[in-house]
Amino acid sequence: MSAATPDQVRKAREQLDAHVRETVEWHFNPDTGTPFWLERAKTYKFDPRKDVKGFDDLKLFGLFEDEWLRGGPVRRWVPKALQNKPIYVFETGGTTGIPKSRVVVDDFRIDYEMFSDTLPEKYFPKGANWLMLGPSGPRRLRLAVEHLAQKRGGICFCVDLDPRWVVKLIKKGWMEHLKAYQEHIIDQAMTVLSAGHEVKCMFTTPKLVDALAQRLEKEGSSIAKAGITGIFCGGTEMTSQWIRFTIEEYLGSDVYIAPTYGNTLMGLAAAEMPTAADEYKIAYYAPQPRAVAQVVEFDNYDKLVDYGKTGRVLLTTLTKEFFVPRFAERDEGEREKPTTKYPWDGVSGVRPYHEFAASTTVGVY
Amino acid sequence: MIHIPVLRWGEPYKSLDIDKVVHFATGEPVAEVSRANAGLIQRDMRHAQRARDVLREIPIADLLQMMKKAGELYSGAELPLGDGTQTPDQFARMQSATTGLPEHMCRFNMKKNHFVLSQMDKILDSLTRGLDLNILSRGYGVEARGVPISYQAQSPVLGMVLPSNSPGVHTLWLPIVAMQIGLVLKPGPQEPWTPYRMAQAFVQAGIPKQAVAIYPGLGEVGAAVLANCPRSLIFGGTATVEQYKGNPRVQAHGPGFSKILLGDDVVDDWRKYLDLMVDSVLVNSGRGCINCSGIWASRHTKEIAEALAERMGPVTPLPPEDPTAALAAFTVPGQAEGVSADIDKDLKTPGVTDMTAKYGARLVKGERYDYLRPTVLLCDSPEHPAAKKEYMFPFTTVVQCPQEKMLEAIGPTLVCTAITQDKKLQRALLDAVHIDRLNLGPIPTIQLNWLQPHEGSIVDFLFRARAFQFEGSLPA
Numbered sequence: 001m002s003a004a005t006p007d008q009v010r011k012a013r014e015q016l017d018a019h020v021r022e023t024v025e026w027h028f029n030p031d032t033g034t035p036f037w038l039e040r041a042k043t044y045k046f047d048p049r050k051d052v053k054g055f056d057d058l059k060l061f062g063l064f065e066d067e068w069l070r071g072g073p074v075r076r077w078v079p080k081a082l083q084n085k086p087i088y089v090f091e092t093g094g095t096t097g098i099p100k101s102r103v104v105v106d107d108f109r110i111d112y113e114m115f116s117d118t119l120p121e122k123y124f125p126k127g128a129n130w131l132m133l134g135p136s137g138p139r140r141l142r143l144a145v146e147h148l149a150q151k152r153g154g155i156c157f158c159v160d161l162d163p164r165w166v167v168k169l170i171k172k173g174w175m176e177h178l179k180a181y182q183e184h185i186i187d188q189a190m191t192v193l194s195a196g197h198e199v200k201c202m203f204t205t206p207k208l209v210d211a212l213a214q215r216l217e218k219e220g221s222s223i224a225k226a227g228i229t230g231i232f233c234g235g236t237e238m239t240s241q242w243i244r245f246t247i248e249e250y251l252g253s254d255v256y257i258a259p260t261y262g263n264t265l266m267g268l269a270a271a272e273m274p275t276a277a278d279e280y281k282i283a284y285y286a287p288q289p290r291a292v293a294q295v296v297e298f299d300n301y302d303k304l305v306d307y308g309k310t311g312r313v314l315l316t317t318l319t320k321e322f323f324v325p326r327f328a329e330r331d332e333g334e335r336e337k338p339t340t341k342y343p344w345d346g347v348s349g350v351r352p353y354h355e356f357a358a359s360t361t362v363g364v365y
Numbered sequence: 366m367i368h369i370p371v372l373r374w375g376e377p378y379k380s381l382d383i384d385k386v387v388h389f390a391t392g393e394p395v396a397e398v399s400r401a402n403a404g405l406i407q408r409d410m411r412h413a414q415r416a417r418d419v420l421r422e423i424p425i426a427d428l429l430q431m432m433k434k435a436g437e438l439y440s441g442a443e444l445p446l447g448d449g450t451q452t453p454d455q456f457a458r459m460q461s462a463t464t465g466l467p468e469h470m471c472r473f474n475m476k477k478n479h480f481v482l483s484q485m486d487k488i489l490d491s492l493t494r495g496l497d498l499n500i501l502s503r504g505y506g507v508e509a510r511g512v513p514i515s516y517q518a519q520s521p522v523l524g525m526v527l528p529s530n531s532p533g534v535h536t537l538w539l540p541i542v543a544m545q546i547g548l549v550l551k552p553g554p555q556e557p558w559t560p561y562r563m564a565q566a567f568v569q570a571g572i573p574k575q576a577v578a579i580y581p582g583l584g585e586v587g588a589a590v591l592a593n594c595p596r597s598l599i600f601g602g603t604a605t606v607e608q609y610k611g612n613p614r615v616q617a618h619g620p621g622f623s624k625i626l627l628g629d630d631v632v633d634d635w636r637k638y639l640d641l642m643v644d645s646v647l648v649n650s651g652r653g654c655i656n657c658s659g660i661w662a663s664r665h666t667k668e669i670a671e672a673l674a675e676r677m678g679p680v681t682p683l684p685p686e687d688p689t690a691a692l693a694a695f696t697v698p699g700q701a702e703g704v705s706a707d708i709d710k711d712l713k714t715p716g717v718t719d720m721t722a723k724y725g726a727r728l729v730k731g732e733r734y735d736y737l738r739p740t741v742l743l744c745d746s747p748e749h750p751a752a753k754k755e756y757m758f759p760f761t762t763v764v765q766c767p768q769e770k771m772l773e774a775i776g777p778t779l780v781c782t783a784i785t786q787d788k789k790l791q792r793a794l795l796d797a798v799h800i801d802r803l804n805l806g807p808i809p810t811i812q813l814n815w816l817q818p819h820e821g822s823i824v825d826f827l828f829r830a831r832a833f834q835f836e837g838s839l840p841a
Contacts, residue, residue: 214404214408
């Protein structure tokens with residue numbers, strides 16, 4: 001992708017600063033604001049509505065602690081102006097203990113509609129049906145992918161997949177059960193794909209792409225022969241080596257794979273399809289100004305690393321439904337330069353933060 | 366810098382994920398290693414049967430000759446290594462540089478591997494109890510007394526999740542190819558050297574390259590090897606052994622908890638066995654599962670522990686190139702410190718004494734690596750939490766225990782050297798199912814007879830003896 005011009009970068013930054021002012025005003029205004037933030041503001045030595053003039057001023061808030069999201073009442077996270085809207089709650093974690101919750105009105109629809117605009121029509125044709133081969137239950141993905149399919153004029157077929165059970169199986173070391181559960185998921189996918197539903201697009205995770213491709217191959221078919229032309233892939237980390245392997249050995253040239261990075265707290269960061277010419281580098285760009293992904297120094301989250309250098313991923317979410325300033329994600333990666341398509345910083349090589357990596361159960365489904 | 370690729374049935378594959386293996390003392394990169402992703406293994410296992418098929422095209426007698434040739438090449442030739450080459454001297458230096466094992470021990474392990482390859486015909490003859498090896502190829506045969514027999518391979522390949530700490534374990538998989546079973550190897554992160562060098566020696570000796578695959582990588586690669594190979598060996602700690610207990614697909618090799626038992630009839634003469642005890646604890650820097658970690662007797666335990674401490678306590682770290690170096694470095698950050706802290710914790714419980722304490726600090730910290738000096742603990746009872754510990758350095762407890770309670774108290778023991786002429790005790794030892802290798806008499810725990818099976822017969826693991834009847838002609 002070609003580099004952004006200085007003018008593009010400046011305009012994007014101005015838009016971000018304006019969006020920050022608007023978002024902070026909304027969440028801290030006593031009439032419209034979010035109970036959690038209004039309460040918290042009482043402890044601040046600054047006035048968010050006056051002192052936050054741009055993105056850099058979000059440092060005043062310190063770091064967002066995702067522990068705040070555990071437990072109820074979840075309505076403390078709903079802005080007063082939205083209290084009468086229909087509310088969803090999406091959960092993250094929760095294998096043991098109380099999960100973290102995020103309340104949503106329309107954000108998941110908006111985020112996935114924006115993401116939809118990044119998908120190439122040739123491989124994700126409008127009107128095509130989708131397979132949602134990913135986590136079900138209290139997850140954002142389940143509804144979001146279905147909305148994406150509907151937005152594009154298709155119908156979404158889903159499977160049952162409980163990632164909390166998968167994490168338990170791994171922690172218990174029940175690898176035979178893990179394999180059996182994965183086969184159970186793939187069985188469901190094979191049934192959908194064999195039932196004449198004209199599925200052309202799918203969401204799935206890296207491990208399930210491997211498993212589905214392997215099963216199809218074993219049965220004399222392939223992802224392409226099964227009629228899939230576009231895969232939206234996310235949910236767990238994926239390396240350049242993995243995507244190269246998948247493209248070279250399973251997908252071929254007729255299937256497009258769109259890697260994504262995100263979590264329930266943030267929106268969805270998109271990436272162009274990685275290519276051999278670029279050594280299959282996966283560079284993600286957050287949907288700015290609604291979300292921002294920064295790469296900061298490991299020992300100083302106030303300082304960005306230089307382009308190409310490694311640091312911790314710091315996420316900020318700035319929507320009318322949810323304000324998350326400066327959340328230190330459990331990931332690290334390299335800072336990427338702005339592009340014409342995304343004239344702001346991106347992040348590549350995303351992987352678990354090295355200090356957590358040893359204790360984190362990743363790549364679970 | 367040398368780059369070591371993934372080997373997909375002999376075909377090199379350069380990954381986009383690269384790991385550097387570094388010199389433990391300087392931190393300088395020694396080589397780059399391609400890191401496999403789990404999907405590669407799943408996919409390549411489509412060709413697992415081919416590995417056995419190409420080996421079955423070569424008579425086992427010829428494969429045994431190739432093994433001998435491979436042994437000579439492995440120990441004496443300059444062989445390809447990734448995009449470069451490697452002499453035997455370079456091999457020993459590289460292995461020492463990344464594992465922390467002194468170079469002379471690396472050379473000793475080379476000799477051991479060479480010996481096993483050169484004696485492969487005798488070893489297979491012993492492991493199969495004199496079976497006509499063609500029966501492993503054909504799957505059937507007829508005994509001299511006229512009874513049909515059948516040995517059925519349970520997997521076309523054997524998966525191996527290898528450790529970094531003791532290059533000696535490679536002897537376990539050397540007989541596999543000779544039995545016409547392919548190899549799927551995941552090297553230990555600090556020890557990619559032996560699998561690669563051995564694979565190159567095999568190929569140059571005439572073994573088809575399609576018979577061997579090597580996948581360096583992280584935990585997911587090990588898990589993929591175990592998940593995709595119908596038979597695998599894995600090396601790890603007690604938790605690993607527990608995890609795979611009862612799993613017929615996996616043979617887990619963990620700590621040996623090897624011991625020396627001194628019977629009441631010989632214990633007054635314990636001084637006669639002091640060299641044997643020291644060797645059993647100290648050889649190969651105490652890293653092997655066959656190194657002794659517990660010496661049990663009903664009396665004289667304090668004198669025995671004092672004498673062992675006097676011999677081993679003064680041993681200090683020496684540079685890896687020093688031919689008298691007896692200690693291997695701990696190259697994984699924090700590992701030596703953790704081990705030492707665990708020992709100190711046990712020492713806080715009454716009933717145990719560190720007999721080596723007076724010879725200086727156990728933990729010798731370096732900038733990038735640490736050493737642990739030999740440690741001898743005297744335990745006044747088998748119930749003490751320290752009594753059955755084992756660590757990856759020269760460490761032993763000397764445990765006071767009445768002879769009649771010994772067998773009940775020792776717990777699982779890979780190698781048990783029992784020095785006694787007491788027939789009743791000998792009978793009980795022969796019947797004890799928690800002892801794997803039994804040495805009756807003054808034999809060091811580290812002295813292996815290569816003609817004996819190690820920790821479960823690999824032949825029984827890979828082949829199933831089954832009922833077989835036939836009439837008419839059969840395939841050759």
